[in-house]
Amino acid sequence: MSDDRNGKAGDGAREVRARLAAARLRRLHAEGASADELIAALDDAPAHELAWALGAEGEEVVAGILDAAAELRGFGVLHDLSIPGSRANIDHVVVGAAGVTVIDTKAWSGAVRVSHGGVRIGGWNKREDLEAIVDQVKLVADTLRDSGFEVPVRGALCLANRNAGAPVVGRETRGVTIGTPEAVVASVSRPGSTTRVDALTIMGVLEQRFRPRAVVPVGSVLVVVPATSAPPSLPATRARRGPTRKPATVARQRRRGRSSGPRRPVKGESLGALLLRLALVGALFWGALTALHHAGEHSRLTTTQVLAMRPGLRARAVAAAGGPVHGPSIAWTPARARLRYRRGSCHIRIDVERASARSAADGVLTSGSGCRRS
Secondary structure: OOEEOOOOOOHHHHHHHHHHHHHHHHHHHHOOOOHHHHHHHHHOOOHHHHHHHHHHHHHHHHHHHHHHHHHHHOOEEEEEEEOOOOOOEEEEEEEEOOEEEEEEEEOOOOOEEEEOOEEEEOOEEOHHHHHHHHHHHHHHHHHHHHOOOOOOEEEEEEEOOOOOOOOOOOEEEOOEEEEOHHHHHHHHOOOEOOOHHHHHHHHHHHHHHHOOOEEEOOOOOOOEOOOOOOOOOOOHHHHHHOOOOOHHHHHHHHHHOOOOOOOOOOOOOOHHHHHHHHHHHHHHHHHHHHHHHHHHOOOOOOHHHHHHOHHHHHHHHHHHHOOOOEEEEEEEOOOEEEEEEEEOOEEEEEEEEOOOOOOHHHOEEEEOOOOOOO
16 A cells, blocks of 8 residues: 655656746746736746646656556555755655666657667657666665665666557666556566565665655565576586486386476486576466456456546545645555545545446545535
8 A cells, every 4th residue: 555645756746847837927927917917827838837747647647557566566666756955856766576676757748769879759869868867776776785785776767658669568778678657567576586574674765865755665475586596516426426217217107107206407407497497487377376366356447547537536526625626646555546635624535446436426535524515
């Protein structure tokens, strides 16, 4: 369940947009603009202000997808992390079995072209955006190293709008994995050797350092595999003294379908190859379990379907509050999505049950004592 700390993903971008709009209105007022002109200016925002608003929406959508995946995969997520001594922020950080991933969300418009040299939107090279992610990765890695953690820290650029040309399977360029939200989720869900105890400690270090606005704690279903290492070689003397079998005995056992014990490497197959074979069998088994889980969940609302209901849910909140509302902040669980709105002292909660709700009208609305009574 999401740990809502009086904020959510995208709040940082919204605050930047609000500061820019306030500065613009103050400037217009100083130049003698009338009240009507100031009101009109609110709806006539320049492109750079709209870009911050779109960025905030993109962060919120990606946060919802990450939170829903975290509940199934067990990794932890931190949203909207502050960088000490800077107005910049980190959109999302995922802590899982494969290590730590720093994610920057972009709500770009237009076709995307990813190559070994970088990323381009139309004729624009986004080299500086990739360099910013690399800098954030270094900052997070240095923070963890200072706390005694040597874990993999990677960077990812998530294309919230699923632009034409966006990789549906994460593609790495200049040290950063780039792709759709689904591609990024697949990347951060990989199994690894970071234990749940270490992941919990890493989350604590990052929370203390970067003060995220919202957190999804590490779950109990991390896919942890032992760190790979070269198999020890057997002493030559032991190999020479090892037991031998007569070919006829082996042939008889094969015909009868019997085994004399645990499978041993066949001639020409190393112990490392056998371990790899066992790891592949384990991966197939995990994939089958995941498929069965999804098959049982087919009737539940997906995160995308819940997010598509937001206009209708907001309309209900506006009607209950008697005017425009702020929000929503969204807390995700396997059973429901809980959306919170506010208008002054009025707080409104709408619970959308994933198993039964099919439209915004099915959400259960609860209004606080400060809300208008009809």
